[in-house]
Amino acid sequence: MVACRFPDERGVVVRVASHKVSLAMAAVALAVTAACGGASGGSSSGSTKPLVIGISLSFSGDFSDPGHAAELGYKLWADQVNKQGGVLGRKVQLKIVDDASSPNQVVTNYQTLISRDKVDLVFGPFSTLLTAPAARVAARYGYAFPEPSGGGPLVFQEKLGNVFFVQPAPVVNCGDPFVSYILSLPPSERPKTAAYPELDDPFAEPIAERARLKFEAAGIKTVFKEVYPPEMSDLTPVVEKMAAAKPDMVFAGTQSDDAYSMVNAMVQLGFSPKFLFQANGANSPVEFPSKVGAKNTEGIFSCGDWFPNSKAPGNQAFIKAYIAKYGGTAADIDSGSAEAYAVGEVVSEVAKKTGKIDNATIIKTLHSGTWPTVEGNLSWDKYGAPNGSTMLTEWIGGKLLPVYPAAVALHPPVIPKPPWGG
């Protein structure tokens, strides 16, 4: 175990030694400095060298679209910070490499970024699939691993102390606000029966199962539960069977294209439940209406972590900066960009609070307190799972709006769901 020492302390040591010993010790000192830089990453205040942050993102393969969205967020944060003089006076330099959506490549990338490129800090990639192996690499080298989108159980099951999922809640908690809202209704307005179509996927099925157990405990009868495989691209047979059970409420554990297919099949079969919640897919402000038709979105619930009109700290400044840099409107901003931007924000906040920007400080500091970001005020448990809650959203008047809990709502929930095309 080598203790790291500050340059001035090292200088004293060198001066009191004889010439030869001095040279030898200077060499050792340099080696120690390098070793410390590599092991703990980053440095404290006082340095003026750039703060190099290594990031692996997907620019090809399945995650290339969200990878690009994250890149925009990271770069925007770096620009904003550098305009204000950098982090503790150090200009931020992003070193972004492509992992082609591959769990193997992402491991190689972070190993290279840390051990060869000796970046000061690392930020996370897109998706749980890539975050889990990447976080292990970062943990091995003692690097903090704030990450924007690895919110699946796999990441937290690793029990790593260096991970911080920079969103309000773990993925499996996505349905919690909807459950709370439904159970807050007077018994006469609550659904009596429920259906649970669930994609066989670690990000979809657990959300629906968690909700089902809570609803059943509250007396809402399950009349349909079906797990469908990811390769099932046409959900009409599932919807036919579900419609025959005539549920008041459908709580769907969906991902993306299956959510679109489900709604289209419901419309074609003329099945419109009083309450419809889709875990994912329906929470995409741009994609969802383009896949199911804008008129068919009305009254569908989903969950979300970020919205253009959210009241989260710094959100309006983020939107203004985003539009100034990339153009478009607030509605065009992918939540993945906001999530990546928030990763940068928490690191900036640590530097502001502690006056340091090394990995050990980031890890230690983020494990306590609450941290303001465009994703809301965040805090984490010891394995990096956020302690907060996502927002319940609903399509109202062609817009996806946060409707619950009341503290973040921009509109009260509208129930029951109107007929299709209404």
Add this chain to the structure above:
Amino acid sequence: MHLVVQAIILGLLTGGVYALMASGLTLAFGVMRVINVAQGAMIVAGAYVSYTLFTDFHIDPFVSIVLMAPAAFAVGVLLQLVFLRPLRSDEREELSLLVTWAIALGIEGVLSVIYTTTYRATLPGYVNDSLTVAGYRIAVVRLVAFGISGVILLLLYLVLHRTRLGRSIRATVQNPTAARLLGVDAERVSAYGFGLSVATATAAGAVFGMVEPFNPGSHYDLISRLLTIVVLGGLGSLTGAVLAALVMGVSEAVLAATISPTWSSLVFFVILIGVLVVRPQGLMGATERGRL
């Protein structure tokens, strides 16, 4: 019972579209002994072109088939000349797998660059309209897609059985050497055969884009289904492909609606294995090179 009948209707309509998709695959094998694993990618490419024609130029996806098919035929002929003709005839089946797989990956890459990996769907105004017949809901787009697939398959059948090109193609399928001795230009027939195969793929793509969301990676799932359909029907048999597609569509829909969607794909493979044990050549395949 209502659920089962509703599922059978859905299965038949879906199977009709898969029959169109698989027709080109079985044609390519029948004529040239080429196992075209790029068929799925070509269908997805057709879906994207149709999507662009609809969103940017407001051309109805069914109308776009008329525009796309001749262009796709020309592309197919070109692909055959450049990539498949140079293959040695005694190793054509094996090598065609590699070559067409490379074509599939190339198409996927180009589509990913142009359209990104976001899911798309072609949504004309009538896409979610449905009819109620005797209490059963029938989606208009699926009904029309089934009808269009039927018409294209009928046209394909007429081309193969009522035209000089069709006779040449069938002759080449049955006995390439004898066909050549009788003056059939086998190379030209092969090129035209592959052109027809690609044309049916893009036509099927226009229909596919309305029925299911798609992205450049959708071809992996498609080709696995299409290969099993063609094997069940009998490699090289058009009638067999149609029959197998309908069996697949109905069995999957009925099992998904009555038992579980998790089991529906498995049961199709059980049927496939059962048929192959009894009839190794598939439902309609010939034991020797032959029928199309």
